[in-house]
Amino acid sequence: MKFVGIVGSNADQSYNRMLLQFIQRHFKVKFELELLEIKDVPMFNQDEDQSNSFAIQYLYNKITRADGVIIATPEHNHTITPALKSTLEWLSFNLHPFENKPVMIIGASYYDQGTSRAQVHLRKILDAPGVNAYTLPGNEFLLGKAKEAFDDKGNIINEGTVKFLESCLDNFIKYVGVVSKLKKPKPIAPEDLDCTKPIATTITGVDPDDPDWLEKASKLVNAVEGDTYVKLDNGLLTVNQLNMFLNAMPFELTYADDNNQFLYYNNSHQEPDTMLGKRVLAQVGNRLSTVHGTLPPARMKNVEWVVGTLRNGNQEYVRTIVPGTPAEIINTHNYQAMYYPDGSYAGINEIIFNFKPWLDWYLEATGQRLVGGSGTAAAPAHVDATSGASDAGSAPATSTPTDANSGASAH
Known part of the structure; x- marks a missing residue:
């Protein structure tokens, strides 16, 4: 809490x-x-x-x-x-x-x-x-x-x-x-996934859906790179060090701002087919409506639900397990709200990772085992492999924000 x-x-x-x-x-x-x-x-x-x-x-x-x-x-x-x-x-x-x-x-x-x-x-x-x-x-x-x-x-x-x-x-x-249990969530208004309302940090002058957005936008704002130092809240790193730090994370990280523009993902050195949430460089800068353009309307509503839920503060985060993955993978997605200095909504960071190695390590380190039916670390008994909803309170199948077929997620 x-x-x-x-x-x-x-x-x-x-x-x-x-x-x-x-x-x-x-x-x-x-x-x-x-x-x-x-x-x-x-x-x-x-x-x-x-x-x-x-x-x-x-x-x-x-x-x-x-x-x-x-x-x-x-x-x-x-x-x-x-x-x-x-x-x-x-x-x-x-x-x-x-x-x-x-x-x-x-x-x-x-x-x-x-x-x-x-x-x-x-x-x-x-x-x-x-x-x-x-x-x-x-x-x-x-x-x-x-x-x-x-x-x-x-x-x-x-x-x-x-x-x-x-x-x-x-x-x-x-x-x-x-x-x-008495709390009523704020109603979710339609989300502008087309990024039609620029915010203070929106880079204008280049189409968000341009596959070369990253290079063109970087030139427009004279973005720093290489060994230029960046002063952070609790550190001083070069751009190269930041990239190394983020790419070394044992998670796939993505970020979309509060204008619903997809701005970043790590692990850019990986081939998309090896990623749990497939991303390609041409998607950087895209509107969320473009990132998820291949989704059926019902799945797009799930994207809106995740964004709206976090924007309204109805939930601090949304978590889901993607069903249909191999037994050695528990494909876990965590969508977390981010905030500006005044506490207002600033967008979403998404963490995607295979939970199974962490679970296996924990069980081995503590000498514990999963209980409840025939569940194993590879296929936990409390996970509904059909809907992806767990006993612990995941979003219901009707609200699950991840497309299990394409690997596309809320951003």
């Missing part, structure tokens, strides 16, 4: 931030937690709508795509902070990311009673029309005497407190599982 934690204070030093950071570290095997700050959120003023500002859009996108939200609130004069109240006002004005979203409230305070009154106030706000959150009942975690509660590494000192916090978080995980 993926949660976001909202720091309910705009102060540089915050024990509620420390509490969320502790949860992020200590319970990382239970769920992924991303911390969200409210320092840059403007004071609410309905006469000057800032719903489209970066700070508000960032929070909106992150909360919308999270499975659940944990809010850590201080207590100021028996209530929540003005910064948190203003944030909640913006997120219930024109935007409503908390609607039907599971929320857990926690808090840390200097005093014995923790943040009990602020939490009661926050529950009322989250239940208000326009917010309509599903707030976890009970399970109040009130960390009092916060100055003495943490050691110098930011860890909660008292073991009993940690155990109680864990029980509250376990209850929230179960609560999210129940509430998620």
Whole structure:
């Protein structure tokens, strides 16, 4: 599960931030937690709508795509902070990311009673029309005497407190599982697979379906290559090193932007017939409608379903196993949404790989075996070889986004 934690204070030093950071570290095997700050959120003023500002859009996108939200609130004069109240006002004005979203409230305070009154106030706000959150009942975690509660590494000192916090978080995980069944996916609008609405990074001046798009587009934008260095978020590599790095991945990787233009695939040194998802250089730059031009209409609808599902945030990823492959291959496709800095949809990366060697290695390394009927590592018992849908919740056969005959996938 993926949660976001909202720091309910705009102060540089915050024990509620420390509490969320502790949860992020200590319970990382239970769920992924991303911390969200409210320092840059403007004071609410309905006469000057800032719903489209970066700070508000960032929070909106992150909360919308999270499975659940944990809010850590201080207590100021028996209530929540003005910064948190203003944030909640913006997120219930024109935007409503908390609607039907599971929320857990926690808090840390200097005093014995923790943040009990602020939490009661926050529950009322989250239940208000326009917010309509599903707030976890009970399970109040009130960390009092916060100055003495943490050691110098930011860890909660008292073991009993940690155990109680864990029980509250376990209850929230179960609560999210129940509430998620009530979630209604956003309706999927028709996808523009023909790339008719250029985005900021679209290279104009060359037809996307031109088989020489890569060379022509590279010249138009003076694209760097060879030993030119590229500064990344966490590294400095040359273009050649990037190519070596990506081509050495034990997966087939592809990328299509949010304008549905197919821009990249690795393993370009491989012959298409040796790839699980067949790709050729002439496809780079193509419209997704062209990449999948040979698919029947029903399969094209599956492509639209995958893109629309990820664009809407109905699912964080879509996974499928392609049926009809040889016993030594479990052809697995993972479609993952990508995001711009403000958290909005930026396209899809696809990972294609043969899951069987990984499964065989895991079973051998752990001394385990597959159970359930006559299943083996080569043909897992829980996989429906006809539809490709598994007991673990793959997309149903009617929504499976991969064409098993051509090897064509969502991009």
